Amino acid sequence: MPEQDRDGVQLDLISAERMEGKTSMEKIRMILDSVHDGDIVVLEKGLTPDEESKLIEVTMTEINPDGFTGIEIESFPRSDTKESGILGRLMGKEEDPAKLTVIGPANQIQSLHKDDTLISALLKRK
Amino acid sequence: MGLFADLRDSISAVTSNLFAGEGDEPKRIGIYGPPNAGKTTLANRIARDWTGDAVGPESHIPHETRRARRKENVEIERDGHTVSIDIVDTPGVTTKVDYEEFLDHDMEKEEAVRRSREATEGVAEAMHWLREDVDGVIYVLDSTTDPFTQVNTMLIGIIESRDLPVLILANKTDLEDSNVQRIRNAFPQHETIELSALEGSNMEEVYDRIAEKFG
Numbered sequence: 411m412p413e414q415d416r417d418g419v420q421l422d423l424i425s426a427e428r429m430e431g432k433t434s435m436e437k438i439r440m441i442l443d444s445v446h447d448g449d450i451v452v453l454e455k456g457l458t459p460d461e462e463s464k465l466i467e468v469t470m471t472e473i474n475p476d477g478f479t480g481i482e483i484e485s486f487p488r489s490d491t492k493e494s495g496i497l498g499r500l501m502g503k504e505e506d507p508a509k510l511t512v513i514g515p516a517n518q519i520q521s522l523h524k525d526d527t528l529i530s531a532l533l534k535r536k
Numbered sequence: 537m538g539l540f541a542d543l544r545d546s547i548s549a550v551t552s553n554l555f556a557g558e559g560d561e562p563k564r565i566g567i568y569g570p571p572n573a574g575k576t577t578l579a580n581r582i583a584r585d586w587t588g589d590a591v592g593p594e595s596h597i598p599h600e601t602r603r604a605r606r607k608e609n610v611e612i613e614r615d616g617h618t619v620s621i622d623i624v625d626t627p628g629v630t631t632k633v634d635y636e637e638f639l640d641h642d643m644e645k646e647e648a649v650r651r652s653r654e655a656t657e658g659v660a661e662a663m664h665w666l667r668e669d670v671d672g673v674i675y676v677l678d679s680t681t682d683p684f685t686q687v688n689t690m691l692i693g694i695i696e697s698r699d700l701p702v703l704i705l706a707n708k709t710d711l712e713d714s715n716v717q718r719i720r721n722a723f724p725q726h727e728t729i730e731l732s733a734l735e736g737s738n739m740e741e742v743y744d745r746i747a748e749k750f751g
Contacts (some may be wrong), residue, residue, distance in 0.1 A: 425579050446704040453567045455553055458697070459690070459693045459694040459696070459697035459698075460667070460694070460697065462690045462693070462694060463663050463666065463667055463690075463694045464663075466629065466631055466659065466660075466663050466690070467659075467660045467663040467664060469631060470633070470657070470659045470660040470663075471656070471657075471660055472654040473632075473652070473653075473656045475649045475652065479632050479633065480630070480631050480632025480633055480634075481631045481632060482632065483686050483690075484686050485686065485689075485697065487689070509553075516631070516632035516634070517634070522686075524686070
């Protein structure tokens, strides 16, 4: 991400297209590198459950007492229309990743709230 | 990858389910949930009821359980037959750990830092177990707190995506603020059983459901 005015909070709106073709670890690395820099990441199309699981795992390995305390994350629910489970996969339906997802550094987000149609992030002043 | 890999995985899952029966290795049932939901209290309750031993120490301090602990061959008897499972008590899952939160529990900084480091390792370990090493999940929630959290949503999503059987337990019904219906509303696609693991209330129904779900 471009390095500019670090006194402010950078918001990275990442399109589905930009994430397409990346491996799980590439996506996670891209997200956590931004969050380590204090940025808020908004994914147009979220992560798969497996990627979310790995994101939690990698986040935990990078927490340290000198600064990084982890992430805050919120996303809209997965589509109800997806075919899930064995039948869905046998029919060739892909797992539909979560919709829009907001991820940021836990120590800079005062609160992150969600309802069905709105995710609201309150950031701490520097 | 894609359809062919999915088809292979699905056939593998179906055949392993078809041939899983009595006489096989006990299923490993992971006890998951956020910190302080009462997972270890439940694990100890189950282990004491059926083996006489405890699994690990319980505490009101978050992240008391910082390593996954397995209690093997817990044999639960229901209606004349025995269901044998391994219970895996896991650290509470979270997306953040700040050592300063432990300072509120009368800990010195050094101890708080050590505990937070162990807690992060424990959460990572719990996620690894969930992806690789459990056959079913008991998801424990504190019924006095809001279940509509991202961690709960993500974990239930991960469990569903892996086609793992799951039983949701609404714990701490002994407390005044308990609201089991809120949990039922949050996860209507799954069966929710209420209990107090601390007082041992409604454990008979819990054992019935464990035997049905994981037997």
